[in-house]
Amino acid sequence: xxxxxxxxxxxxxxxxxxxxxxxxxxxxxxxxxxxxxxxxxxxxxxxxxxxxxxxxxxxxxxxxxxxxxxxxxxxxxxxxxxxxxxxxxxxxxxxxxxxxxxxxxxxxxxxxxxxxxxxxxxxxxxxxxxxxxxxxxxxxxxxxxxxxxxxxxxxxxxxxxxxxxxxxxxxxxxxxxxxxxxxxxxxxx
Amino acid sequence: xxxxxxxxxxxxxxxxxxxxxxxxxxxxxxxxxxxxxxxxxxxxxxxxxxxxxxxxxxxxxxxxxxxxxxxxxxxxxxxxxxxxxxxxxxxxxxxxxxxxxxxxxxxxxxxxxxxxxxxxxxxxxxxxxxxxxxxxxxxxxxxxxxxxxxxxxxxxxxxxxxxxxxxxxxxxxxxxxxxxxxxxxxxxxxxxxxxxxxxxxxxxxxxxxxxxxxxxxxxxxxxxxxxxxxxxxxxxxxxxxxxxxxxxxxxxxxxxxxxxxxxxxxxxxxxxxxxxxxxxxxxxxxxxxxxxxxxxxxxxxxxxxxxxxxxxxxxxxxxxxxxxxxxxxxxxxxxxxxxxxxxxxxxxxxxxxxxxxxxxxxxxxxxxxxxxxxxxxxxxxxxxxxxxxxxxxxxxxxxxxxxxxxxxxxxxxxxxxxxxxxxxxxxxxxxxxxxxxxxxxxxxxxxxxxxxxxxxxxxxxxxxxxxxxxxxxxxxxxxxxxxxxxxxxxxxxxxxxxxxxxxxxxxxxxxxxxxxxxxxxxxxxxxxxxxxxxxxxxxxxxxxxxxxxxxxxxxxxxxxxxxxxxxxxxxxxxxxxxxxxxxxxxxxxxxxxxxxxxxxxxxxxxxxxxxxxxxxxxxxxxxxxxxxxxxxxxxxxxxxxxxxxxxxxxxxxxxxxxxxxxxxxxxxxxxxxxxxxxxxxxxxxxxxxxxxxxxxxxxxxxxxxxxxxxxxxxxxxxxxxxxxxxxxxxxxxxxxxxxxxxxxxxxxxxxxxxxxxxxxxxxxxxxxxxxxxxxxxxxxxxxxxxxxxxxxxx
Numbered sequence: 001x002x003x004x005x006x007x008x009x010x011x012x013x014x015x016x017x018x019x020x021x022x023x024x025x026x027x028x029x030x031x032x033x034x035x036x037x038x039x040x041x042x043x044x045x046x047x048x049x050x051x052x053x054x055x056x057x058x059x060x061x062x063x064x065x066x067x068x069x070x071x072x073x074x075x076x077x078x079x080x081x082x083x084x085x086x087x088x089x090x091x092x093x094x095x096x097x098x099x100x101x102x103x104x105x106x107x108x109x110x111x112x113x114x115x116x117x118x119x120x121x122x123x124x125x126x127x128x129x130x131x132x133x134x135x136x137x138x139x140x141x142x143x144x145x146x147x148x149x150x151x152x153x154x155x156x157x158x159x160x161x162x163x164x165x166x167x168x169x170x171x172x173x174x175x176x177x178x179x180x181x182x183x184x185x186x187x188x189x
Numbered sequence: 190x191x192x193x194x195x196x197x198x199x200x201x202x203x204x205x206x207x208x209x210x211x212x213x214x215x216x217x218x219x220x221x222x223x224x225x226x227x228x229x230x231x232x233x234x235x236x237x238x239x240x241x242x243x244x245x246x247x248x249x250x251x252x253x254x255x256x257x258x259x260x261x262x263x264x265x266x267x268x269x270x271x272x273x274x275x276x277x278x279x280x281x282x283x284x285x286x287x288x289x290x291x292x293x294x295x296x297x298x299x300x301x302x303x304x305x306x307x308x309x310x311x312x313x314x315x316x317x318x319x320x321x322x323x324x325x326x327x328x329x330x331x332x333x334x335x336x337x338x339x340x341x342x343x344x345x346x347x348x349x350x351x352x353x354x355x356x357x358x359x360x361x362x363x364x365x366x367x368x369x370x371x372x373x374x375x376x377x378x379x380x381x382x383x384x385x386x387x388x389x390x391x392x393x394x395x396x397x398x399x400x401x402x403x404x405x406x407x408x409x410x411x412x413x414x415x416x417x418x419x420x421x422x423x424x425x426x427x428x429x430x431x432x433x434x435x436x437x438x439x440x441x442x443x444x445x446x447x448x449x450x451x452x453x454x455x456x457x458x459x460x461x462x463x464x465x466x467x468x469x470x471x472x473x474x475x476x477x478x479x480x481x482x483x484x485x486x487x488x489x490x491x492x493x494x495x496x497x498x499x500x501x502x503x504x505x506x507x508x509x510x511x512x513x514x515x516x517x518x519x520x521x522x523x524x525x526x527x528x529x530x531x532x533x534x535x536x537x538x539x540x541x542x543x544x545x546x547x548x549x550x551x552x553x554x555x556x557x558x559x560x561x562x563x564x565x566x567x568x569x570x571x572x573x574x575x576x577x578x579x580x581x582x583x584x585x586x587x588x589x590x591x592x593x594x595x596x597x598x599x600x601x602x603x604x605x606x607x608x609x610x611x612x613x614x615x616x617x618x619x620x621x622x623x624x625x626x627x628x629x630x631x632x633x634x635x636x637x638x639x640x641x642x643x644x645x646x647x648x649x650x651x652x653x654x655x656x657x658x659x660x661x662x663x664x665x666x667x668x669x670x671x672x673x674x675x676x677x678x679x680x681x682x683x684x685x686x687x688x689x690x691x692x693x694x695x696x697x698x699x700x701x702x703x704x705x706x707x708x709x710x711x712x713x714x715x716x717x718x719x720x721x722x723x724x725x726x727x728x729x730x731x732x733x734x735x736x737x738x739x740x741x742x743x744x745x746x747x748x749x750x751x752x753x754x755x756x757x758x759x760x761x762x763x764x765x766x767x768x769x770x771x772x773x774x775x776x777x778x779x780x781x782x783x784x785x786x787x788x789x790x791x792x793x794x795x796x797x798x799x800x801x802x803x804x805x806x807x808x809x810x811x812x813x814x815x816x817x818x819x820x821x822x823x824x825x826x827x828x829x830x831x832x833x834x835x836x837x838x839x840x841x842x843x844x845x846x847x848x849x850x851x852x853x854x855x856x857x858x859x860x861x862x863x864x865x866x867x868x869x870x871x872x873x874x875x876x877x878x879x880x881x882x883x884x885x886x887x888x889x890x891x892x893x894x895x896x897x898x899x900x901x902x903x904x905x906x907x908x909x910x911x912x913x914x915x916x917x918x919x920x921x922x923x924x925x926x927x928x929x930x931x932x933x934x935x936x937x938x939x940x941x942x943x944x945x946x947x948x949x950x951x952x953x954x955x956x957x958x959x960x961x962x963x964x965x966x967x968x969x970x971x972x973x974x975x976x977x978x979x980x981x982x983x
Contacts, residue, residue, distance in 0.1 A: 099450035
């Protein structure tokens with residue numbers, strides 16, 4: 001009786017261990033220094049090994065002292081893997097409260113090199129439109145540089161990827177083009 | 190006592206004990222009052238997303254011209270809208286009182302709640318939640334409410350006889366089933382109602398829905414407020430429904446003042462990126478689609494006490510039927526049954542259990558548990574013409590007229606439990622809708638159109654052919670109680686509407702299928718009486734092998750002298766929809782399928798697609814609807830021949846990619862909507878067809894004016910319909926990969942959700958500390974009227 005019980009327990013343990021290793025059974029608890037507090041209501045999954053870097057890039061547009069009512073720009077990378085995972089709104093521009101619209105295409109069939117077109121417009125009164133350099137959007141992206149980098153900064157990744165922003169058009173409230181410039185950095189104070 | 194008798198007695202005793210044990214453990218859903226219109230206004234199932242033209246402000250406009258034969262002119266009705274019968278709503282019920290909240294401790298959870306109920310949650314400048322009151326019932330204790338029988342006039346007005354008074358200790362006993370006074374009257378559930386008492390803390394705090402109806406297009410913003418009330422980092426997972434034709438086109442993650450717009454990607458790619466972000470500690474959100482009406486939201490790395498909002502925008506066109514437009518917002522996914530080998534199943538599990546199956550799981554709260562989240566819903570109604578009346582029989586609402594003539598409609602009860610579909614119906618003044626063409630041309634010169642075809646009034650005066658009526662009733666466990674009572678009442682009323690020249694058959698299915706008789710029988714009084722008794726005896730239990738019902742209903746010889754109509758009554762809680770569509774495609778032949786979605790949250794995607802595949806129409810029968818009135822509408826529709834064999838002469842328009850690809854039939858008061866692309870200038874469009882022996886002609890309005898010009902959303906509406914049509918092809922095409930690729934390409938081009946695309950947003954500013962935490966699914970309430978014990982495995 002006791003031997004049979006012990007045999008049953010050992011068999012169950014072996015099966016559970018094998019299923020956990022093969023991934024066929026219920027997901028295993030995450031590897032963590034603190035044991036998970038809710039073994040019933042929640043469940044962990046093995047973390048995926050990191051292969052690239054998540055980073056964010058501010059895009060600064062300088063309207064050259066003219067009221068900025070609309071803009072369109074293009075963001076491209078030349079090397080490695082560059083995939084946009086978020087477009088954040090301008091932090092300090094009440095005239096542009098929401099994240100910019102986008103159109104995304106890919107330069108490569110494997111979807112690894114995004115080409116992003118950003119555009120936005122504002123119907124705010126002209127006196128509320130930005131006239132000085134300001135961050136109009138922050139791009140959140142995932143990148144794998146062509147050469148491995150250890151703990152790269154966003155600037156290092158920008159350079160390694162050959163990331164460029166090209167302003168297609170900027171306009172004032174009357175719809176007239178204005179001579180604005182765009183850079184992939186925060187505005188210089 | 191002989192050995193056999195003793196064994197039989199023991200077996201009976203065991204079964205009785207087991208039954209009592211099961212019954213004592215079960216509860217019905219929270220009983221909601223109020224009627225629901227329950228009618229899906231789609232003239233052609235699954236094709237609700239389009240603009241259509243109507244007269245503005247009472248101006249005569251241009252009317253369609255009907256070319257009729259002399260015989261038809263003699264039968265022309267004198268006039269009046271004879272096929273539109275208004276539904277008189279019941280008075281709005283009193284809003285339900287908020288149930289008691291749970292106590293400070295949640296022993297069912299091993300996660301310690303931050304500082305107890307008084308602890309505020311940091312919403313980064315959003316208001317703090319109210320502290321929770323103490324409970325009136327201990328955790329785990331079920332609270333039974335036994336309703337007292339109505340007295341005097343109320344008793345005679347009640348639709349069902351009074352409940353017998355319970356005996357001492359009857360809180361745990363099954364009340365004696367009451368005999369129905371009228372066999373045609375719907376029977377209420379045999380079990381008493383109860384109110385959930387224990388609030389379960391969930392990662393979803395609140396859902397805010399804001400809909401704007403302009404013309405006949407609804408733009409809906411859904412904001413889900415996720416938070417972490419626990420002491421460790423979590424990933425929230427929430428399975429929820431949206432309308433099956435919703436074009437989901439925007440996705441924004443909000444953290445405090447920061448808004449991060451998500452991008453649409455191929456599903457596998459998005460899932461890979463999400464997994465990477467989650468593993469590295471970044472806050473991320475992923476929205477995927479499992480069915481056209483079922484989505485999964487995942488939000489990773491929500492830190493203790495923190496909150497993240499996810500906003501989704503979609504739009505769809507409103508359904509129209511019987512003189513009313515209908516806006517529907519589904520609130521909960523019903524528990525699905527998945528036959529063996531179902532691809533990508535949707536599996537119900539009890540909240541608090543680990544999923545052990547592949548595919549998607551929907552964790553349901555127990556009957557005594559109340560979700561810790563609620564829903565607020567507002568509709569801004571501005572259809573462009575004066576609104577004659579608005580009705581919501583699903584939920585109590587308040588309506589406020591605005592200065593510009595629009596209406597602002599909100600849920601009356603701010604603590605509404607999201608356990609049933611919200612349905613808002615409204616009627617506009619002025620002349621009836623006319624057939625018409627609506628167009629939009631992009632700056633690049635590509636044209637998109639929507640053509641709405643309204644059947645001629647004269648179909649109403651035509652007599653119908655003898656019919657072969659086949660009723661198919663879902664007798665699975667999820668239909669047990671109120672749903673099957675409603676469905677049976679509808680079938681019994683329909684049987685009594687048949688003419689002597691008709692034949693009929695009644696089929697039931699759950700684990701298997703069986704029928705009233707081996708073949709359809711004439712609708713004689715004797716046969717109908719027997720059928721009524723047969724239907725009365727049907728009950729709900731077991732799985733939902735709908736494929737058996739399909740085969741039984743379609744796979745037998747068709748009577749060439751009769752018009753076969755197959756009417757399905759089901760809640761649609763299955764996970765193998767594609768298999769059903771394939772079977773309909775295989776066995777349909779000359780039959781037509783009409784699907785009735787029964788219950789508070791039916792699977793509308795299945796209902797509409799079944800009817801589309803079966804060249805019929807869908808209708809809905811909610812729990813407190815008048816089943817006889819719904820059936821009368823239905824018979825009005827099928828009692829007159831449809832306009833069939835439609836052909837369209839597009840004139841100077843060069844059209845392409847028109848959906849649906851096969852032109853459907855036009856039923857009385859059910860418009861058909863086509864969308865497509867075009868080049869050229871619209872001039873004259875003519876639609877011809879037959880109604881029995883008669884030839885008919887429709888000239889839709891095509892002149893260009895502001896009412897016939899739509900916005901750029903029309904392009905996405907067309908793309909959504911194209912995706913839906915391609916998805917239908919998957920049920921019966923051999924080249925699955927090519928069709929999937931087309932779906933993916935179309936969805937990416939138009940930034941739309943689909944089975945093969947997903948929205949992803951990641952905040953890469955800085956990772957959160959520690960590992961990615963624990964995944965906590967959001968528990969769901971079982972839909973109103975559905976029994977937990979017969980649908981959710983423990």
